Amino acid sequence: MTTPARLIPLLDQFDWASERLVRRMTGPFTDSGNGTDVPATAMTDEEFRWEPVPGCWSVRRRADGPGTGATTLSGTGGWGRDTAPFPHPSPPPFTTAAWRLSHLAELLTIRADHTTGTRALTRDDYRVEGEAAGGIAAFEAGVHAWRSVLAGADDAALDTVGYCGYPYGSDPENPFLDVVWWVNQEILHHGAEIALLRDLYRVRDGLGS
Template identity: 75%
Template sequence: MSTPHRLVPLLEQFDFAYERLVGRLAGPHMDSGNGTLVDVTPMTDEEYLWEPVPDCWSVRRRTDGPGPRATLLIGAGDWGRDTAAPPHPVPPPFTTIAWRLSHLSELLTLRADHTGGTRSLTRDDYRTSGDAAGAIAELTAGATAWRKALTGLDDTALDTVGYCTYPHGSDPENPFIDIVWWVNQELLHHGAEIALLRDLYRTTRTAATGAS
């Protein structure tokens, strides 16, 4: 089955954004955007959990409990992601690289499941990693699962309202092509946020040590 014409550019955009983000996190190189390779220092555990301002939301050991203004640690396993029942705090807490990666990877994993999997996974089933390498592996697994869920779709599926039953968004009310666009938007904007935090971390550490 050929890929519907209107899905092709969305798939290409997703692939480029994902590969660029993983390169930005894990190195050894990343595409600068024009095909030039830029050297990348892989993200460390310290950077992954870095809290650049007071009262950040992050991922934490379950035994430590939730962070400031959070009421629970969502997910399964020894680590969870700070959150609070609605209404969420206003203004929203600043979130760490760890929080943003966990959110993005969970979104990809659950949407993949609610598109072409069991359609049963919840946020309580998702396991968040407490280290950088594990988080990058989770991102890769989530992106791979989502990409697989898009393989073999036809125009009828793209136009079907509620084709994805992901329960934490507008998926049950929107045509699936709109959800594919939205997932790309999530990857692009969270990827940009994470890249900026990497730059801030590097700059602050360089200034603190006086290195050139």
């Protein structure tokens, strides 16, 4: 199938943003922004769940219960992600790299399912990963699932309102092209947040290295 011309730049952006985030978390090198590779160490479990300020939301062992301000741990499995029902706390709590990456992996996976999959997957079904390697692998699986959806989208799909029935957003009321754009900005802005958290963790003791 020929890729619609208006989808090509969004595909390129999605591919680059996803790859850059994975390389930023796994190393051994990541792109500096000007095409030069700079060293990047693999994220550890400690860094993955690092809480730089009090009251962070994160992923936690289900047996430990939710963190400050959260009412439940979403997902399934031995780990869950801090959450609370709408209306959410204001101002929103600071979230860890683990929380942000889990959020990205979940939204990609469930959106893919509600576009060309079973259209039945919920947040309660989604397995939350509590360790860095598992969290990164879950994100990569979500990227692959969503990329497969995009690869099959033609011009008619891009214009179809409700082509994606993701139940935790406005997707059912929007043309699919708008959903594609929105997912890209999720990767871009949460990816930047995770990259900044990596920098802060590296200098957390004032070592600067």
